[in-house]
Amino acid sequence: MAAKPRVAVTRLIPEAGLDLLRTRCDVQVWEGDLPPSGDALHTLLEGADAALTLLTEKIDGALLDRHPTIRVVSNFAVGFDNVDVDAATARGVAVCNTPGVLTAATAEFAFTLLMAASRRVVEAATYVRDGKWQTWGPKLLLGQDIVGATLGIVGFGRIGKELAKMATGFNMTILANDAYQDPTAEAEYGMTYVELDDLLARSDFVSLHVALTPETRHMISTREFGIMKPTAVLINAARGPVVDTDALVTALRNGDIFAAGLDVTDPEPLPVDHPLVTLPNCIVVPHIASATVTTRDAMAELAARNLLAVLDGETPEVIVNPEVLKSGSPA
Numbered sequence: 001m002a003a004k005p006r007v008a009v010t011r012l013i014p015e016a017g018l019d020l021l022r023t024r025c026d027v028q029v030w031e032g033d034l035p036p037s038g039d040a041l042h043t044l045l046e047g048a049d050a051a052l053t054l055l056t057e058k059i060d061g062a063l064l065d066r067h068p069t070i071r072v073v074s075n076f077a078v079g080f081d082n083v084d085v086d087a088a089t090a091r092g093v094a095v096c097n098t099p100g101v102l103t104a105a106t107a108e109f110a111f112t113l114l115m116a117a118s119r120r121v122v123e124a125a126t127y128v129r130d131g132k133w134q135t136w137g138p139k140l141l142l143g144q145d146i147v148g149a150t151l152g153i154v155g156f157g158r159i160g161k162e163l164a165k166m167a168t169g170f171n172m173t174i175l176a177n178d179a180y181q182d183p184t185a186e187a188e189y190g191m192t193y194v195e196l197d198d199l200l201a202r203s204d205f206v207s208l209h210v211a212l213t214p215e216t217r218h219m220i221s222t223r224e225f226g227i228m229k230p231t232a233v234l235i236n237a238a239r240g241p242v243v244d245t246d247a248l249v250t251a252l253r254n255g256d257i258f259a260a261g262l263d264v265t266d267p268e269p270l271p272v273d274h275p276l277v278t279l280p281n282c283i284v285v286p287h288i289a290s291a292t293v294t295t296r297d298a299m300a301e302l303a304a305r306n307l308l309a310v311l312d313g314e315t316p317e318v319i320v321n322p323e324v325l326k327s328g329s330p331a
């Protein structure tokens with residue numbers, strides 16, 4: 001009887017995904033709370049046919065060369081900036097991700113941050129906890145209106161579109177910027193495509209939903225904060241390095257923008273004494289936009305199904321580099 005394929009899983013993911021893998025594979029899981037260090041990762045990957053990875057693992061050509069038995073890297077995330085896809089493709093290694101199943105959870109969390117930052121929810125709760133609440137105040141903790149405001153969505157893919165649908169319920173004017181303009185989107189979502197600078201100048205809320213690429217790294221920096229309204233709120237539920245951290249600190253300190261709500265930061269995690277953590281007009285949460293029970297189950301199952309399909313020589317539901325299948329590799 002042929003040996004079961006060996007699968008390395010770089011963190012404890014929901015059982016739904018592990019159970020699927022265990023039906024057919026010999027599964028080794030890194031059970032630490034923190035990501036495996038370099039050596040531990042190499043030990044885990046030794047002899048593996050497939051790796052189910054997290055966004056905390058950097059998968060590059062050198063790592064794949066050291067583990068040439070790996071045929072698929074199935075990332076437990078929609079983002080895959082942690083994987084050098086070109087290096088994987090050059091080695092015939094399939095790269096998969098988990099789009100779709102986390103769209104609603106991520107969009108609703110971006111909207112949660114939008115509401116919390118504009119209405120100063122965390123600052124207000126801290127005010128009460130700190131024993132500062134003495135009376136009702138006409139000018140106490142004033143925020144920014146959401147209903148009827150203008151929302152600028154940078155990156156109008158699945159998550160950006162879902163956010164637009166939610167914003168419609170708040171009667172918001174929706175602007176979007178994207179390198180690719182979907183010809184039916186304006187009619188379907190009641191939004192308008194604009195240039196980035198136009199979006200920044202007109203929006204009361206700017207919400208980032210682009211993938212991290214060389215083009216999007218620091219796409220929001222000092223110049224862009226200079227264009228934004230002083231009442232604007234920035235939301236980042238994409239990737240931390242899309243925003244220039246130092247420029248954001250300066251903008252928040254100087255009142256160039258009103259507030260920020262950050263699910264992601266650069267670096268991650270941020271030190272507890274970092275200005276973005278301590279500034280009252282900034283909310284930082286630990287990269288949890290997709291963190292609902294059902295969404296994480298669905299991500300685990302999709303990542304497992306993708307991985308198994310590649311091992312079976314089939315086309316997975318989602319693959320980032322389908323050309324590796326066409327060339328006859330990696331099966």
Ligand code: DGY
Pocket residue numbers: 055076077078079080102238289290
């Ligand atoms: C992703 O999927 O890319 C998120 O950042 C984590 O859900």
